[in-house]
Amino acid sequence: MTTTNRGRLLLKNSLIYVLLAIGSLVMLVPFAWMLSTSLKESYQVFTWPPKWIPDPVKWVNYKTAFTSLPFGQWFNNTVVITVLSIVGAVVSCVIVSYGFARFKARGRSFLFILTLATMMLPDTVTMIPKFYMFTQFGWINTFYPLIVPLFFGKAYFVFLLRQFFMSIPADLEEAAKIDGASTFGILWRVILPLTVPAIVTITIFQFNDSWKDFMQPILYLSKPELYTLTLGINFFKSQNNVQWNYLMAASMVTMLPSLLFYFIGQKYFVESITLTGMKG
Numbered sequence: 001m002t003t004t005n006r007g008r009l010l011l012k013n014s015l016i017y018v019l020l021a022i023g024s025l026v027m028l029v030p031f032a033w034m035l036s037t038s039l040k041e042s043y044q045v046f047t048w049p050p051k052w053i054p055d056p057v058k059w060v061n062y063k064t065a066f067t068s069l070p071f072g073q074w075f076n077n078t079v080v081i082t083v084l085s086i087v088g089a090v091v092s093c094v095i096v097s098y099g100f101a102r103f104k105a106r107g108r109s110f111l112f113i114l115t116l117a118t119m120m121l122p123d124t125v126t127m128i129p130k131f132y133m134f135t136q137f138g139w140i141n142t143f144y145p146l147i148v149p150l151f152f153g154k155a156y157f158v159f160l161l162r163q164f165f166m167s168i169p170a171d172l173e174e175a176a177k178i179d180g181a182s183t184f185g186i187l188w189r190v191i192l193p194l195t196v197p198a199i200v201t202i203t204i205f206q207f208n209d210s211w212k213d214f215m216q217p218i219l220y221l222s223k224p225e226l227y228t229l230t231l232g233i234n235f236f237k238s239q240n241n242v243q244w245n246y247l248m249a250a251s252m253v254t255m256l257p258s259l260l261f262y263f264i265g266q267k268y269f270v271e272s273i274t275l276t277g278m279k280g
Contacts, residue, residue: 038062038248045244058245062253065246071253073225074232081146081228082210088150089157089206090199096153097161098187102173112162119155123215131219145220146213150206157202164198165191207261229254 032052037045038061039054066072099105100112134145168191176186192199214230221227227235233250236242 034248034252037245038252040245042243042245061245061249065249066253068246069232069236070225071229071232071250074227074229077143077226078211078228078230081143082207084143084147085150085210086203086206088147089154090203092151092153093157093161093202094187094192094195094199097158098165098191100158100162101165102170115153115155115158119159127215127219134220140220141223141226142220143226146210146216154202154206157205160202161195161198164195168194204262208258211258 033050036052036054039057039059040051040061041054041056041058044051044054096115100108100115130145134140137144139145139148172190172194173186176190181189212230213228214234217228217231218234221231224235229250233247233254236247236250
């Protein structure tokens with residue numbers, strides 16, 4: 001590579017990094033404002049020009065926000081729903097996608113296409129039928145509508161895991177069969193260890209879906225003691241004379257688990273896109 005070409009490449013990469021840095025800063029402005037507001041006195045929230053650094057810093061806003069309303073109970077409700085939803089989605093989608101990837105059954109391709117076709121249905125189309133069905137089950141004002149459907153699979157997760165399973169050489173399973181392993185033994189001891197990146201990926205997706213979900217809880221939960229964090233914050237915002245510094249403090253705490261969960265699983269998230277399932 002000539003000196004001129006090397007210089008052009010360096011200039012091009014430098015411009016790309018500068019643009020990405022500027023874009024990142026722009027995207028972080030709302031987060032910075034929310035963090036700043038959560039630490040301000042109420043009268044400082046809408047001052048002009050905006051005061052980005054609170055003076056004094058009011059860490060007590062977080063305590064006040066979570067003691068003025070039952071955010072602790074709403075936090076527990078959200079954790080229960082999220083954890084059980086993740087368990088249901090992972091268990092069901094792993095089993096279904098492994099069947100689609102490996103079992104030679106008549107009609108397998110048709111069933112897989114039918115599964116993918118459900119992704120084309122907007123949630124608004126199925127909202128009323130599901131509400132009617134869950135009403136007949138007596139599940140309104142319970143967590144069942146938010147948890148049980150996940151134990152029957154999720155089309156996008158099935159597709160993602162199936163593609164990952166198909167990238168794993170069948171020779172590994174044949175070797176395990178020769179050693180006397182059963183189908184579930186192969187899945188548990190051979191396939192799942194190689195599928196950790198994909199499983200972490202669908203775990204992150206399902207965590208975000210359940211943790212920040214607003215539409216389904218507002219449909220099925222009307223009792224305040226059953227609220228999730230998203231419903232609780234919306235209830236807090238609807239109060240007269242809402243204190244925006246307390247609202248931002250509650251929003252910060254609600255958002256942090258999603259950020260932490262992503263950064264912890266970021267390595268596996270990237271691997272799920274780049275790896276084929278073979279190690280070494």
